[in-house]
Amino acid sequence: MAIRTREIRLVTGLVLGAFLLTHFSNHALGLVSVEAMEAGRVWFNGLWRNPVGTLLLYGSVLTHFLLALLALYRRRTLRMPVREAAQLTLGLSLPFLLIAHVVGTRVEWALTGHNSGYPEVVRNLWIHNPEIGARQALALVIAWLHGCLGIYFWLRPKTWFPRSALFLYTGALLIPVLALLGFAEAGREIADAPERFGPIPTPPASAILPMAGPVLYAFFGGAIVATVAARFIRSGLLWSRRVRVFYPNDRVATVPQGFSVLEASRIAGIPHVAVCGGRGRCSTCRVRVLEGLQRQPPPSAQERGTLARIKAGPNVRLACQFRPTHDVSVVPILSTGRNGVASLVRGGRAQGQEQEIAVLFCDLRGFTSLAERRLPFDTVFILNRYFEAVGESVEDAGGYIDKFIGDGVLALFGLRTTPQQAAKQALDAALRIKAALEHLNEEYASEFEHPLKIAMGLHAGPAIVGQMGYGQATSLTAVGDTINAASRLEGLAKELDVELVISEDLATRAALDLSGRDRQIVQIRGRAAPLGSWIIPKADGLVR
Template identity: 50%
Template sequence: MTIEVRATIFSDQNIRKARLGAGLIIFIFVVMHLSNHALGLISLDAAEKGRHWFTAVWRNPVGTVLFYGAVLVHIILVLRTLYLRRTLAMPAGEAFQIATGLLIPLLLIDHVVGTRIVHTIYGYSDNYGAIVRTLWVSAPPTGVRQALALIVVWVHGCIGVHFWLRYRPWYTRITPIMLAIAILLPVLALLGFANMGRTIAYLSAEAEARGYPGGYYGDRGGFSGYGSMPTGHIGDAVLPYRIGFYGVFGAAIVVLFALRGQRKWRERAHQISIRYPGGEVIQVPRGFSVLEASRLGGLPHYSVCGGKGQCSTCRVHVVEGSANLPAPEAIEHKTLNRIGAAPDVRLACQLRPTHDISVVPMLVPMAEAAIPVYSQTASPGRERDIVVLFCDIRHFTTLTEARLPFDIVFLLNRYFSIVGRVIEESGGRLDKFIGDGVMALFGLGPAPKDASRQALKAAAEIIREIERLGEELADELAIPLRIAIGIHAGPAVVGSMGYGNVKNITAIGDTVNVASRLESAAKEFETALVFSEPVATLSGIDISAIESREIAVRGRAELLRVYIVPKEESGRFA
């Protein structure tokens, strides 16, 4: 697809990169800050020593500009995003992320004024003793507020990191580790804060018992080395800073919605019509995206990435009006090129038509009660390298043609229980049962190398267990019970597919088709197992003594080298 691309320094792609970069800087700051709090579980002194390293990084000129610049950029770009949205109808996840982002400044302004501003302007030591004494002893409600702020900031950051990484193929492998960190770090930080609070409360009570009401304070506000927050005239002196920060942020929100209102009023005279295949016509101001129009009109429209142009699930075929469309920007162009889209296919989240158009969404959500409008509950399809195993009972029709239906069900259940148990114990995932056939996926978690070994091990175990079952039922079967297995590795699209309550993770693509063909090839070769060269390469097994052939696979132009393993030799993979 050849389309002219508009690329400027202020393109949506560059702005998103700036927002992501600013967010990551803030997230690193938060991780270090919470880790510092967690040192309070050891002692107040340990936390204070950690604070010296923390302030060395973030209170030097470079760190200060980097952090507060990132905060400013992040807030400005969030407000910009809110302004550019033509409708505030959005999925719950996006709304929660935006709401928490706007709540964070309101929760943290007092904390910033009472620490960095007071320290910088008045020279008060905002050490852990001072801060914790105020939050735990002097003003517990403020401490509760800061604990809430900690949780909100952390959840907001974790959601942002998840949205950033969720389409990376390696993300699923580190998800358990990241989830453990996401849960443990704020818990440890709060426990560290509580431990320091108890220590300060004890020292305060002890000082009062010795005749120092409220504790002893030195020139810098130190209580036995641990100070208190400034009060009295200092508190009055910083009041303008608090009012200023709250005022600027509040004014920014008011101006934002005032500008949105002005734009809405102005655009009433410049509306366009977007027609849909069901006959719906939605009138929207010029500048709305097609996705925003769908949401405004209450029409179901897929957008797995949340309207960021990072997936193609919202794509539409422009039936009329394509000649007057604005050229796609870089991020849309990249996504459309990746899927090989035709020139009249555009991303609904990025396309902002300036004239009337007619569109046909190419992925239409199912009109079912189980899937609400704008739902993103289904796992998005993503391409990843996996290993696919197919197995089937050879000559199943001959085995069952003279048997009663209940006997056939008994045989199949015994067979399915063996195959299912072996696959799960080997680290695979049962995908589906197709008659007497079974499809299994390996590599949804492990790396392709480990997945290939797991699949070969599962195949060897299945062959051995089916042989035992055949010996057990030998007197009842007309012919020996034999199995055919095919294994192939490669890229496939993995995602949640189905209808209603019958949805599960499955895979589609050429890799799945080839694995099925190899299972058929095993029947043709009268052997137990056939696996492809990619499986052999990934697993690193010794293939010198294994028979190999190049075969033609239906649907592929090139020959595929496969390895043929009879039942007697399958034990080498166990």
């Protein structure tokens, strides 16, 4: 598999983060003593000043910076969320804030062999040149903030991140604070007793050292200027090959060739739903092409797969993946409504996110014929007792009731837990529902001609989770292949007259051994691969 620039940027960023963490930890030893800082510096230099550490550190610095320039160049538009803009701006400013410090320590050591210790550095930055010391402290804080933003974007989609966020935020705050306090305490200690640390040694002269700073400033500054110039040149070339995207109500977005329809909508301020954030996963941004489809580039493999999954027609394209080369007329299939996107999605998952969840579908078997022989009041009463039993079972197991559909229920698990915990919760909920239904049958045995029977389907996998709907009907829900597969398994349970069908995916996550059970391969409409499933005639035969 080819290594993507995203993985390279992540690895180099983690290397730089490890350097900052060890550097800050060394500074924090100043809370103990200057001697403790010097002892820690021996280990720090041993880690980062050997040939392997040097190559790894400075190779990561150069690679990370060049990848930042590449990302800046590749962006079709500089409109981006505030956090992304802050991360990019801080990253590009770091070299200019750190060059003086690097030249005065690492470059000087490489050229002259002079090894500046903490007494010398602290005395220079804390006592003799406090304004330079303040600038270096600011540079280190900016570097740490840049790294924290990168790690935040990396970990944010992880299911465990919300549970660990407070711990991570606390560490991100304490580490630089302790480092600055350690450096300040070392400065106070040296200022109170300068004779303990002797005079500042005079480093050997070097004809090359004075040139190192200007050369580094010129290199990094020239690289940024060249990237910005390349962007202007590209923009000029692209704007000479503009395309127009026509929308309903006589709205038009004019963009350079290479922009997607979703980017055109955002640049023109036209509301356009994209629950997955424009990654080609959810299909909510799809548009129907009214005119100009014939001369456009064909869908990519990712776009074809998503469109095939939803059985889209030949004139339907994903706005986030469709980059027209000629004028085109489109209409978004999912309207944002009169109040815009804000009325469509609200809350913490407003824009939606893809995550691994477990899904339970359950339905009463034969309830339609039962309802036909009952008064409307009795039917509503029985359904409400059934919904109460299912709802309590799902919530007690740690799940979330997505919706009631007729006499069926859709429940989600894993919104704030790991995929393994979600699978176990869904299985626990199924067993609880079975027990609650038996209790309901016993309580109303005299009212039912036949006991109520249930069919359930359990599946686990990725789904798009977010706030969806319109107006007062907006709620947290999930869409995707995993939901469709769980519904199909529930239908299979009805067809086979069994209580429960469990997918192999969920059984694996729940560490459930079903090797002695009947296994079937299920074909799911719109899904390329069949789904292995286990047939459970009686749900209470499983051990909770």
